[in-house]
Amino acid sequence: MPLILAIESSCDDSSVALLQGNRLIGMKQSGQKEHTRFGGVVPELASRAHQECLSLMLNDLMRDTSTSWFDIQVIAYTRGPGLMGALMVGAALAKGLALSLDVPLIGVNHLHGHLVSHFVEQEPDEGIFPMLSLTVSGGHTHLVWLDSWLEGRILCETLDDAAGETFDKCAKMLGLPYPGGPVLDRLASQGNPGAHTWPMPQLGNASYSFSGLKTSVLYYLAKHQPNLSDCAESSLHDLCASIQANVVEALMKPVKHYARQMKPRSLGLAGGVAANSLLRSRMLALGEQLGCAVHIPPLSWCTDNAAMIAASARILLEQGVIHLEALGEKPLPRWPLMDYFRDLSSLNLSQKSGS
Numbered sequence: 001m002p003l004i005l006a007i008e009s010s011c012d013d014s015s016v017a018l019l020q021g022n023r024l025i026g027m028k029q030s031g032q033k034e035h036t037r038f039g040g041v042v043p044e045l046a047s048r049a050h051q052e053c054l055s056l057m058l059n060d061l062m063r064d065t066s067t068s069w070f071d072i073q074v075i076a077y078t079r080g081p082g083l084m085g086a087l088m089v090g091a092a093l094a095k096g097l098a099l100s101l102d103v104p105l106i107g108v109n110h111l112h113g114h115l116v117s118h119f120v121e122q123e124p125d126e127g128i129f130p131m132l133s134l135t136v137s138g139g140h141t142h143l144v145w146l147d148s149w150l151e152g153r154i155l156c157e158t159l160d161d162a163a164g165e166t167f168d169k170c171a172k173m174l175g176l177p178y179p180g181g182p183v184l185d186r187l188a189s190q191g192n193p194g195a196h197t198w199p200m201p202q203l204g205n206a207s208y209s210f211s212g213l214k215t216s217v218l219y220y221l222a223k224h225q226p227n228l229s230d231c232a233e234s235s236l237h238d239l240c241a242s243i244q245a246n247v248v249e250a251l252m253k254p255v256k257h258y259a260r261q262m263k264p265r266s267l268g269l270a271g272g273v274a275a276n277s278l279l280r281s282r283m284l285a286l287g288e289q290l291g292c293a294v295h296i297p298p299l300s301w302c303t304d305n306a307a308m309i310a311a312s313a314r315i316l317l318e319q320g321v322i323h324l325e326a327l328g329e330k331p332l333p334r335w336p337l338m339d340y341f342r343d344l345s346s347l348n349l350s351q352k353s354g355s
């Protein structure tokens with residue numbers, strides 16, 4: 001099994017990792033703090049922070065794991081989707097290393113990284129397919145039907161905000177710090193989810209929408225809590241609990257529908273919002289009810305990290321799908337999962353036919 005060095009820099013987390021087979025030799029990860037005072041990610045600051053810390057993290061990783069540069073056999077990096085400037089920093093570092101060490105380079109789709117994040121330290125087992133997997137992050141919300149590691153289709157996706165973005169925006173309205181998702185989750189544990197009823201979009205099972213919830217919270221606060229500092233602690237807890245319950249119920253509705261209708265072998269949950277305590281417990285309960293395995297990454301692999309990028313590259317290597325012109329590839333700020341699967345299948349076909 002080749003030793004893979006992976007670099008993740010798609011948004012506001014810088015991370016590097018070394019993976020060999022299913023052994024994670026080491027990982028460094030750092031969430032950027034410079035965005036907190038702006039209440040959201042500032043792209044230019046993200047690029048500069050990646051530039052400042054990625055090489056230092058890489059040196060620390062090599063030193064702490066006693067790895068020699070000459071042991072590295074493959075370089076993997078996040079090619080997209082993400083912020084253009086942030087992606088360019090990771091891509092430049094990855095390409096420089098691949099050129100100087102004369103090893104292959106693999107541009108990984110970040111969303112595929114999330115999809116396989118539960119399998120970093122496991123043998124890729126084909127027995128889990130078909131799998132129904134929900135990816136929920138700050139920028140993406142989609143429910144995917146996976147026939148194999150590299151084939152699938154989207155069953156449901158958001159028409160507007162992503163689930164993580166919704167948590168962050170509602171938390172911001174409640175005066176909570178960025179990123180608001182984890183704080184809202186913590187406060188919700190002490191509140192009453194039934195204290196408020198927020199609108200639930202009636203869109204069937206092919207689309208999510210969270211903008212209605214965001215607007216309702218905005219109007220509610222303007223009317224009832226114009227001065228948030230006067231808001232009693234219990235009232236803040238109830239608001240958090242009811243918002244969380246609404247988002248999780250909306251997310252789970254299509255999952256339940258397709259799980260019952262299409263009978264997958266396993267269920268998956270990935271992305272930063274997979275760290276949400278209520279969502280994790282609902283997904284586990286559904287798996288138990290339907291008698292199917294549930295794959296949820298440990299908390300450290302839910303948010304953006306390089307271990308999942310290495311795991312995705314490992315799967316590509318094992319499936320024999322490698323793009324030989326990777327050094328010339330540009331970062332892709334927009335790179336939908338479906339485009340990625342389609343590109344992979346045409347690459348696979350052309351490699352098999354030897355063209």
Ligand code: KG4
Pocket residue numbers: 011136137138139140163164165167168179180181182185271272273274275276277302303304
């Ligand atoms: O996957 P991720 O690290 O970055 C993107 O690719 O977007 O996801 C970050 C998102 C943020 O919106 C953050 O608020 C949310 O994940 N998040 C949570 C929790 N932990 C992180 N949302 C709800 N509950 C949590 N416990």
Ligand code: ZN
Pocket residue numbers: 110114137138271272303304
């Ligand atoms: Zn992500």
